[in-house]
Amino acid sequence: MEAAEYVAESPAGGPDAVAALLPMVRRIVAARVADATAAEDLVQETLVRVLTASGRVEPGMLEPYAIATARNVVATSWREQDRQRRNQHRVVDLRVPDPPDGELLAAEERSAVAEALTRLSERDRQALLEHEVSGRDTRALATELGSTAGAVAAQLHRARARLRVEYLLARDRVEPPTERCRPVLFALSSGDRRRQREVDAGRHLLECDVCATLSQPLLERAPQRDDEVRIAIGADADVVAARQAARDLAGRLGCFSATDLTLIATAVSEVTRNIVKFAGSGEVVVEVLDHPRKGVQVTARDAGPGIPDVERALQDGYSTYAGLGLGLPGARRLMDEFAIASEVGRGTTVTMTRWCGQR
Amino acid sequence: MTGPRLVSILRQGSYLIASIHTALDDTQMTAFQDDLVERIGRDRARGVVIDVAALDVLDSFATRTLRTIGEVARLRGAVTVVVGIQPEVAFAMVALGMDTGSVHTALDLEEGLAFLDRVVGSRRPVTTLRGGAG
Numbered sequence: 001m002e003a004a005e006y007v008a009e010s011p012a013g014g015p016d017a018v019a020a021l022l023p024m025v026r027r028i029v030a031a032r033v034a035d036a037t038a039a040e041d042l043v044q045e046t047l048v049r050v051l052t053a054s055g056r057v058e059p060g061m062l063e064p065y066a067i068a069t070a071r072n073v074v075a076t077s078w079r080e081q082d083r084q085r086r087n088q089h090r091v092v093d094l095r096v097p098d099p100p101d102g103e104l105l106a107a108e109e110r111s112a113v114a115e116a117l118t119r120l121s122e123r124d125r126q127a128l129l130e131h132e133v134s135g136r137d138t139r140a141l142a143t144e145l146g147s148t149a150g151a152v153a154a155q156l157h158r159a160r161a162r163l164r165v166e167y168l169l170a171r172d173r174v175e176p177p178t179e180r181c182r183p184v185l186f187a188l189s190s191g192d193r194r195r196q197r198e199v200d201a202g203r204h205l206l207e208c209d210v211c212a213t214l215s216q217p218l219l220e221r222a223p224q225r226d227d228e229v230r231i232a233i234g235a236d237a238d239v240v241a242a243r244q245a246a247r248d249l250a251g252r253l254g255c256f257s258a259t260d261l262t263l264i265a266t267a268v269s270e271v272t273r274n275i276v277k278f279a280g281s282g283e284v285v286v287e288v289l290d291h292p293r294k295g296v297q298v299t300a301r302d303a304g305p306g307i308p309d310v311e312r313a314l315q316d317g318y319s320t321y322a323g324l325g326l327g328l329p330g331a332r333r334l335m336d337e338f339a340i341a342s343e344v345g346r347g348t349t350v351t352m353t354r355w356c357g358q359r
Numbered sequence: 360m361t362g363p364r365l366v367s368i369l370r371q372g373s374y375l376i377a378s379i380h381t382a383l384d385d386t387q388m389t390a391f392q393d394d395l396v397e398r399i400g401r402d403r404a405r406g407v408v409i410d411v412a413a414l415d416v417l418d419s420f421a422t423r424t425l426r427t428i429g430e431v432a433r434l435r436g437a438v439t440v441v442v443g444i445q446p447e448v449a450f451a452m453v454a455l456g457m458d459t460g461s462v463h464t465a466l467d468l469e470e471g472l473a474f475l476d477r478v479v480g481s482r483r484p485v486t487t488l489r490g491g492a493g
């Protein structure tokens with residue numbers, strides 16, 4: 001008797017998760033920096049920063065964080081080059097010493113907070129100041145405003161989220177380039193997943209340099225969620241990881257049969273493979289839904305080449321590689337709801353849902 | 360590299376018994392296909408059993424790979440039977456619109472070996488693999 005054996009590779013840990021981001025980071029940097037050596041330096045710098053921060057970043061948010069970091073690193077290198085160009089007639093290095101003067105920094109922080117406060121609505125500003133500065137609790141505020149403590153707490157939560165966004169904008173002295181920026185940043189700041197979906201925050205971060213930069217501190221403070229899993233997709237093995245994560249999360253709901261869980265896992269496998277094959281990298285988010293009843297929603301997103309003809313891609317037998325055309329139409333049959341948004345040159349987002357007790 | 364075995368390919372008389380022990384990604388699945396096809400030639404196998412009982416998902420790629428193995432094995436003179444497809448997995452394959460094509464299937468390893476004996480003719484030793492012969 002003979003035996004052929006394979007061995008499993010080491011399980012994904014922090015450094016592995018960061019290493020998996022390498023192809024995506026390379027793409028982002030290469031799209032902006034022509035010189036290969038300079039680009040590779042920036043890629044390495046990005047990975048080091050992401051690795052350093054990985055403990056502070058919610059595990060599933062590592063990919064958006066890496067996108068934001070890569071763009072920051074590239075932008076900083078541009079500013080640096082620009083400064084060198086402007087100052088190259090001088091002999092001395094005029095760069096601001098690092099770290100900058102503490103006193104100056106504190107004054108800038110204060111003025112940014114003050115500036116941010118003026119951008120809030122009167123109502124939000126009053127509530128925040130009463131609560132944070134005068135120390136009034138939510139119940140006292142509720143009585144005063146003729147509201148409930150819960151409603152006041154929600155208002156304070158929103159006001160704080162808005163203040164964080166306005167503070168970052170004021171501190172960096174930037175005006176958001178698009179109409180969508182503020183809603184996206186606010187949704188990230190408040191940690192409101194429904195809003196993040198509505199404004200398609202993940203895609204906006206792939207596209208908008210300003211928001212990619214500003215969102216970094218907002219993502220770092222995001223709380224851990226147990227009703228959501230994000231998996232950065234960059235290699236074959238991530239297909240298996242994504243479908244197992246989906247099965248685990250859906251299984252925890254307790255309302256899916258073993259067959260339901262297999263159908264969900266299979267659908268996730270199909271759409272995740274499409275990311276690897278066509279876009280190279282992206283992310284898969286699995287979320288628990290409560291309304292109108294329990295279910296799971298899977299979002300598979302990439303910033304790849306996009307699908308020119310979505311209708312055709314959803315037909316059985318349509319194939320763009322190796323005679324394998326079952327991915328999308330198959331996944332659609334396995335789920336209750338299925339939607340694709342795709343734009344050539346911008347990427348593809350597949351959103352699919354399976355409800356408990358549907359069939 | 361150390362770690363759990365992902366697959367094993369055992370020779371039993373003129374049969375090969377290939378077992379997939381855990382979920383494989385596409386690269387591992389393709390490596391399994393290549394190794395198994397190579398072993399069919401090297402061991403002059405007449406029958407191949409692929410045991411997928413440990414797999415919780417057989418998606419379009421995995422199913423396609425099993426079909427490819429079966430078809431290549433047939434061209435090399437061996438009969439392939441896939442055994443152990445779990446009921447939920449079978450349901451998903453039907454919903455997905457996939458089947459194993461010309462590759463035969465059987466409920467479990469014993470049934471698979473019995474099938475090969477009927478089709479290929481018994482060339483393997485009389486000893487059974489796990490005791491309890493059917």
Ligand SMILES: [Zn+2]
Nearest residue numbers: 181208210211
């Ligand atoms: Zn923006």
